[in-house]
Amino acid sequence: MNKEKINKYSYWKANLKIVSILLSIWFISSFGAGIIFSDFLDKIKIGGFELGFWFAQQGSIIIFVLLIVIYCFLMNRLDKKFEVSED
């Protein structure tokens, strides 16, 4: 394999790794904390919020925003490392 091909392959692999880690967090914070484990989390109370309820109506959305911010940061770094960035 020539250098360009190896580069392409490892860039894509690194990309998939970032995407799968972030999507796992996406799943755990919404479907996990907000729905599947919500009964358990509801036993913990912070202020007036049951924790499972808070995740379903607030926490998951905040985490979604953070996930995209982190994704942008990691991908920009990856683009620079593999010299595929558009600047």
Next chain:
Amino acid sequence: MDVQLLTYIIVGAAFALYIAIALWSRASSTGEFYVAGGGVHPIANGMATAADWMSAASFISMAGIISFMGRDGSVYLMGWTGGYVLLALLLAPYLRKFGKFTVPDFIGDRYYSNTARLVAVICLIFISFTYIAGQMRGVGIVFSRFLEVDINTGVIIGMAIVFIYAVLGGMKGITYTQVAQYCVLIFAYMVPAIFISILMTGNPIPQLGFGSKLLTEDIYLLDKLNLVLNDIGFNSYTDFNKSKIDIFCITAALMIGTAGLPHVIVRFFTVPRVKDARTSAGWALLFIAILYLTAPAVSSFARLNFVNTVDNTAYADTPNWFKNWEDIGLISWTDKNKDGIIQYRSGNALEKNKPQFTSERGQYNQRLVINNPTSNANEIYIDRDIMVLANPEIAKLPNWVIALVAAGALAAALSTAAGLLLVISSAVSHDLMKKTIKPSITEKQELLLARISAATAIIIAGIFGIYPPAFVAQVVAFAFGLAAASIFPALVMGIFSKRMNQYGAICGMLSGLTFTASYIVFFKFISPEYNNQEYWFLGISPEGIGVIGMVINFLIAIIISSITKPPPIEVYKIVDIIRMPGGK
């Protein structure tokens, strides 16, 4: 000043602003008409995407629905935001790199097939019209309540405004008006929320307010709400009522559907670079999250206020807003126990739920209905759509806030309608005419055609608004379910699997579509009497069935493509190119 005059001034000023922007940003090429020339700043695109996305349903209906569904309403909060993570991570950057005009463009080129393009066009047109019908109803409600013109006049005014900026400006005009509309709608949403939060809990941040204690009593707001509701026979606000599998599937269907909605995807074609597509998705979700994090707070405030104001109050003593909404027909009171006092309890107050009013008035001057009362003690019918609009009045906020909310609701409905109209017009002029039926047309003719189809789509949308199909509410599930079961899998596989070929993709889309559509049609239209958990497949309601449709789509596509011949070498090259931001 009275509400009416203030509303005219604020709404009029907002409309003048939109038209000025439209005149300033006219489109002169198909590139500008379809994707604003691909030169929109990521933050501006983020705001435009947010306005595009947050429709009359988000602005007007969502907080009201959550108010009455309590915890089950979380499906909308997570479902309509979580999809942006999928969009940012799985679709937006790659589709931007692909760099064409429309979603069917990608499907047609990637699957080297005009059949695939056509299937995508059909899904897209169906999804978009479903959605637009809802927007026009929203415009009608706002006009009839706040501007006191009849609904038809209101819809025609709304159509005329959208016509000016969508037909003249195309995507370019729409994008910059949407930026203005976002500012109007978010301001209009936040101001009453902050006011009410301060009045009830003393905390100016609504997101914290609904987890705080009430000013009047030493008890947390949500605990108080649970107590009050339990007292009058409702379940606790913070408990699930639906089964967990159903909650899970509805949330997933809404998330995946969001990521598959063409008018949202196409927004990421308007930014200059792949990097901007990612950033822009982040900004979009941030701008959306501001409203979505506030909505559940508004819901709990509104429910508590509503119960406190209405229950156990003599009809003669009810505030003005109650009677105004009753006049429009979105609230009704049936004095079952003949005491002249309103009893608000759980259960439907009337047979067939929705009131059918007679022209007569009762003993207390309340409007009478022909429906038979049910046997329970509840005397109140309330349409959930009015909660956000009535909220400032319920909380006795100043008149300018009420006027502002009307302007915000109109901004939300018009911005979404415009985005959808553009997707429909580009599907007709670009995907259907230029790419399929008559490739020989010049760019000038294509642009004219795009304008004509946008104008036609506006007229059809207006007709939906004036003669609203009774099934609007039911078909919303359709739009998301179909997007999840048809477009989303085709796009994801097109990017993440090189081996996926046209046969797999087409069979996948059609089977996902057929399964989802027949399930929804069966339970919503053919046999609504079976529409309950007992008969649902795995206990999944029609709202959530899109997820199963998506799984079917993926499975069929993978099986069919593995036994048919692989795609041509050019397709492998396309996929390689879209996976890398820079270079060829």
